[in-house]
Amino acid sequence: MIRITVDAEPLEGRDGQTIAGVLIGAGRTAWRTAHTGDRGVFCGIGVCHDCLVTVNGVEGVRACQREAVDGDRVEREVRA
Amino acid sequence: MTVGGAGAGESAARRVAILGGGPAGLAAAQAALAAGARVTLLDEGGRLGGQYWRHHEQLTDRRLQHGWARFERLRGVLDRAEVHTGASVWSAEASDGAVRLRAVVGPADAAGRTALEVEADAVVVATGAHDLALPVPGWTLPGVTTAGAAQALAKRDGVTVGRRTIVSGAGPFLLPVAQSLAIAGAEVVGVHEASRLGGLAAGWLPRPWQLAGKAGELVEYVGALARHRIPYRIGSGVVRVLGTDRVEGVVIAALDAEWRPIPGTEREIACDSVALGHGFTPRLEVAISLGAAIEGDRRGRFVVVDDAQRTSAAGVYAAGEITGIGGADAALAEGAVAGFMAAGGSLDDDRMRGPLAVRRRMRAFAARLERAHGIRPGWTSWLADDTVVCRCENVTRRTIADRADAPLRAMKLATRAGLGACQGRTCGRAVEAIVAEAGGAPEGFDRRPVLAPVRLGEVAALGQGNGVGAAAAAISIDDRAESTVAAAEPRQ
Ligand SMILES: Cc1cc2nc3c(=O)[nH]c(=O)nc-3n(C[C@H](O)[C@H](O)[C@H](O)COP(=O)(O)OP(=O)(O)OC[C@H]3O[C@@H](n4cnc5c(N)ncnc54)[C@H](O)[C@@H]3O)c2cc1C
Ligand code: FES
Numbered sequence: 001m002i003r004i005t006v007d008a009e010p011l012e013g014r015d016g017q018t019i020a021g022v023l024i025g026a027g028r029t030a031w032r033t034a035h036t037g038d039r040g041v042f043c044g045i046g047v048c049h050d051c052l053v054t055v056n057g058v059e060g061v062r063a064c065q066r067e068a069v070d071g072d073r074v075e076r077e078v079r080a
Numbered sequence: 081m082t083v084g085g086a087g088a089g090e091s092a093a094r095r096v097a098i099l100g101g102g103p104a105g106l107a108a109a110q111a112a113l114a115a116g117a118r119v120t121l122l123d124e125g126g127r128l129g130g131q132y133w134r135h136h137e138q139l140t141d142r143r144l145q146h147g148w149a150r151f152e153r154l155r156g157v158l159d160r161a162e163v164h165t166g167a168s169v170w171s172a173e174a175s176d177g178a179v180r181l182r183a184v185v186g187p188a189d190a191a192g193r194t195a196l197e198v199e200a201d202a203v204v205v206a207t208g209a210h211d212l213a214l215p216v217p218g219w220t221l222p223g224v225t226t227a228g229a230a231q232a233l234a235k236r237d238g239v240t241v242g243r244r245t246i247v248s249g250a251g252p253f254l255l256p257v258a259q260s261l262a263i264a265g266a267e268v269v270g271v272h273e274a275s276r277l278g279g280l281a282a283g284w285l286p287r288p289w290q291l292a293g294k295a296g297e298l299v300e301y302v303g304a305l306a307r308h309r310i311p312y313r314i315g316s317g318v319v320r321v322l323g324t325d326r327v328e329g330v331v332i333a334a335l336d337a338e339w340r341p342i343p344g345t346e347r348e349i350a351c352d353s354v355a356l357g358h359g360f361t362p363r364l365e366v367a368i369s370l371g372a373a374i375e376g377d378r379r380g381r382f383v384v385v386d387d388a389q390r391t392s393a394a395g396v397y398a399a400g401e402i403t404g405i406g407g408a409d410a411a412l413a414e415g416a417v418a419g420f421m422a423a424g425g426s427l428d429d430d431r432m433r434g435p436l437a438v439r440r441r442m443r444a445f446a447a448r449l450e451r452a453h454g455i456r457p458g459w460t461s462w463l464a465d466d467t468v469v470c471r472c473e474n475v476t477r478r479t480i481a482d483r484a485d486a487p488l489r490a491m492k493l494a495t496r497a498g499l500g501a502c503q504g505r506t507c508g509r510a511v512e513a514i515v516a517e518a519g520g521a522p523e524g525f526d527r528r529p530v531l532a533p534v535r536l537g538e539v540a541a542l543g544q545g546n547g548v549g550a551a552a553a554a555i556s557i558d559d560r561a562e563s564t565v566a567a568a569e570p571r572q
Contacts, residue, residue, distance in 0.1 A: 006272035010150070011504070014238070016136050021237025029241055029326060033472040035491075038325065041223045041241065042471070042506070044229025045131065047210045047363075048534075049501035050471060058191045060533075064229070067126060080278035 002045065002070040019049055019063040019074060020044070031063065033078040052077050096422045098197050099169055099366060100206030102130015102284040103510050104411035106154040106398025107435075108204040108419030109161055113421035114431065119161035120198050124168040124182055124394075124532060128155060130208055131228065132408040146297065149477060158192055165195055168532035172203075174370045174393050179203040184534055189549030202395045202422040205367045205383070206415060209360035209401035213249070215460050215510050217467045218321030219356065227257045234260040243355025246330050248272040249357040251453040255301035255312075257355055262308040269351050271305065272332060272545040274339050274358070275453050276315035283452020301522025318354060319346070319462040321468070345504045361509055362402040365528040371394045374526060378512045380405070381526060388427060389418035395423045402456055405449065410442030437452060455509075460517055469514065470507040472500020480511055484520030491515065503528045508571055 002013050004022060010032050013022030023031055030038035032052055042050040044064050051063040054075040063074075096112040102122030112119045121128075129135055133151045142148075164185060165489070171182040179200045186193030211226035218224070225233075227249055233239050245266045247258050249275060252300045258268045273280075305312055319341045320331040334345035337420055364374060367383045372391035375384045383391055383398040391398050399418035400411035416435035427436070463469070465478040473496040483491045490495070498504030499512050504511070508525030515522040 014137055014139060017237045017239075021139075021233065021239050024233060024239045024241055025237070034220075034471075036471075037221045038222050039220065039471075040227055041225055041233065042213075043210060043226050044232040045210060047502060048471065048506045052501070055189075058189070060535075061189040064232075064315075065124075066190075067187065076090055 001070055002050055004068050004070070004072040004074055006074045007076055013068055019061075019066050019068045019072070020053065021055060022068045023063065031074075031076055033076065035079070083315075094202065094420065094422075094424050095120070095132075095200040097125075097179060097203040097381070098121070098206065098399065098419065099172070099181065099203060101125065101128040101163075101165070102206060102208050102400060102411065103132050103408045104206035104208070104415035104418070105204065106151070106158075107132065107412045107415030108206060108397075108399055110157050110424070111416040111419035111431075111435075112204070112423040113157055113160050113424070115420050115425040117423035119202065120164070121158065122164045122167040122169055122181065122196075122198065124164055124188075126188075128158075128165060131232070132411070134232055134235045136236055136238075140235050141178070141238065141263055143263055144235050150412075161320060164196060168519070168534065169366060170530055170532045170534040171236075172366050172369050172531060174203070174396050177187050177201065179370070180396050183374075189533060189535075191535060191537065192541075195538075202397060203370065203423050204389075204397045204399055204415070204418045205370065205372070205391075205402060206398070206400045207363040207364045207366050207402055208420070209405060210505065211357050211363040211373040212359045212455070212509055213356040213459040213506075214358045214455070215469050216318055216320060216356070217464050217466055218323065218327075218461060220468050220471055221323050221327050222325070223323070223327030223353045224321055225353070227254060227355045228360075230355040231257050231260050234264040236413065238264060239263045240266040240353070242327070243267060244269055244352065245274065245353040245355060246270055246318060246332075246349065246351045247355045247357075248274075248330075248332075249359070250274045250455070250479075251357065251359050251449065252298060252301075253357055253360075255298065255305065257357065258299050259308075259312050261355070262304065262310065266353070268308065270332075270350060271310060271312045272316045272318060273312065273314045273453075274317045274335050274456070274459075276335070276337055276437065278337060280314060280452050283448045300483055316341055318356065320356055322348065322459075327354055328333045330354055333423065333462070337456070339456040340458035342459045350378055358459075359453065360401060360404075360405050361454060363505075364402060364526045365531045367391065367396070367398055368527055369529075369531060372396050372398060373495055378509065378516060378522060380448055380450075381568035385414075388421040391419065395422075404443065404446050406442045406446035409438060409448075410446060412437035413442060438536055453514075457517070458514065460513055463514075469510050470495075470497040470500065470504075472506070473497060475507075477514055480514045483520040484515045484518035486520070488515070488520075488522060488524050491520070491568055498525055522540075
């Protein structure tokens with residue numbers, strides 16, 4: 001079990017899951033705000049950049065590519 | 081750090097770099113080692129296996145893996161090679177008989193990854209493909225993913241995006257996706273294949289023996305569909321996704337032979353997720369940047385190779401889905417030939433007989449795939465004027481069609497289609513289809529100056545060392561108009 005926070009809210013995931021995997025496992029499908037509304041995973045393999053989040057203060061991390069580490073702080077990105 | 085440079089006292093074995101750790105790259109590595117080369121293999125993924133053997137030791141349900149023994153054999157020989165995972169190659173050059181690859185190594189998109197430079201006598205490019213999901217109204221709603229994403233999440237993370245899913249698109253890949261979703265716990269409401277019986281029969285029925293090998297896998301998937309009571313409907317597809325903040329349902333319509341929705345056949349189905357996949361499109365940017373020629377039309381452009389998997393660029397070989405979409409067996413066969421030849425082997429070698437035979441058979445299979453499931457031009461008629469086509473920059477069908485007479489570069493600058501974070505990877509083929517339909521001459525979504533996202537800060541830091549700064553400068557001068565910054569710094 002690992003624990004991360006998403007916009008300060010704690011979420012639990014399984015060891016080895018990507019950040020997208022943890023979010024989806026917790027029932028979330030959207031975690032980024034784009035022009036047309038919210039977005040989450042689209043391509044799942046790192047090509048579309050729809051799943052971007054800020055991780056531990058670093059922007060532009062593809063949630064579908066990054067393995068979650070216990071204690072990661074994940075924040076939503078807004079692109080108006 | 082530079083690896084692969086021939087140090088004093090080392091043998092003069094050929095240095096072969098392999099880019100991509102999927103079926104093609106792994107087979108290439110094995111064959112190059114067998115031919116006596118020194119092999120360096122790079123892949124941006126955390127684990128080897130590519131899309132076909134995407135896995136995680138604890139999270140992957142074994143029922144979702146195929147040909148695992150083959151994977152273990154291929155992986156097993158790699159202790160004689162230098163292997164870098166988590167290595168994103170962002171620059172590739174070939175000149176004066178040498179190939180140079182530059183990568184950043186570390187957790188995906190982390191700040192301060194380490195730089196890696198690989199120099200080799202030859203390179204096998206095996207960068208694979210990604211889903212081609214055609215736009216439909218509503219496809220930007222959360223809950224809509226590509227078919228490949230559904231597959232990757234089920235295999236790699238053991239999760240499904242929703243509980244009630246519709247799978248829609250074209251091609252046999254929809255079958256394993258439906259099976260994986262069902263095994264991972266979702267209810268698959270239906271699989272909708274756009275092609276009609278006529279097209280499918282023309283593609284699949286003649287010369288069924290060519291399907292040997294593939295047939296077993298297909299039969300297994302069809303069995304799985306039956307077991308899970310998943311309806312498979314041909315000549316139909318999702319033509320609109322419904323919902324305000326997330327997917328609430330879809331509109332399914334019957335499609336004619338050109339994939340135009342047939343009026344009056346629409347019906348609504350409730351669901352919370354949709355997996356779309358209309359085939360695959362190759363990841364060409366590395367091959368192009370190395371100088372390899374590309375051939376084809378809007379329906380698909382691929383790297384041109386000869387019988388030895390040699391591209392038009394000296395020292396550059398290509399294998400797998402970047403030369404044509406034919407599945408894992410084709411990728412394995414091509415990889416073996418490419419690796420062996422890159423290492424200085426000969427096509428007459430007995431060890432090449434098997435791979436050459438499989439390659440011949442699988443090329444025929446690929447042609448039949450395209451005939452049966454290739455995208456038909458009528459799909460654009462399910463778009464509304466205000467349907468978003470470029471997801472990154474929010475560019476609609478109408479905006480693109482209105483600028484269709486401009487040269488593609490001007491059209492991109494005026495509309496911003498393809499200039500967002502994904503650099504047109506997601507929308508490129510769809511934009512080209514819309515431009516063509518509106519009377520323009522589409523061409524050129526394939527060239528991408530930065531091959532993988534790398535942070536400007538990282539590039540600047542690399543510039544302190546061996547000549548990488550010059551490359552970085554070249555990128556920003558050449559390609560300002562292509563909005564490189566978006567690719568280089570995922571969030572502008
Ligand atoms: C998302 C997805 C899921 C799929 N799942 C299946 C499946 O379950 N079953 C099936 O039969 N077929 C599947 N396919 C089809 C599959 O792609 C092929 O049949 C097969 O994997 C092709 O092998 P390949 O070696 O050509 O490419 P791939 O397996 O795609 O391997 C290419 C590798 O290159 C690496 N790469 C690309 N660019 C770079 C770069 N710049 N730097 C570093 N590394 C790079 C990638 O990380 C990848 O590992 C899937 C395709 C996709 C897109
Ligand atoms: S979902 Fe496409 S990059 Fe993550």
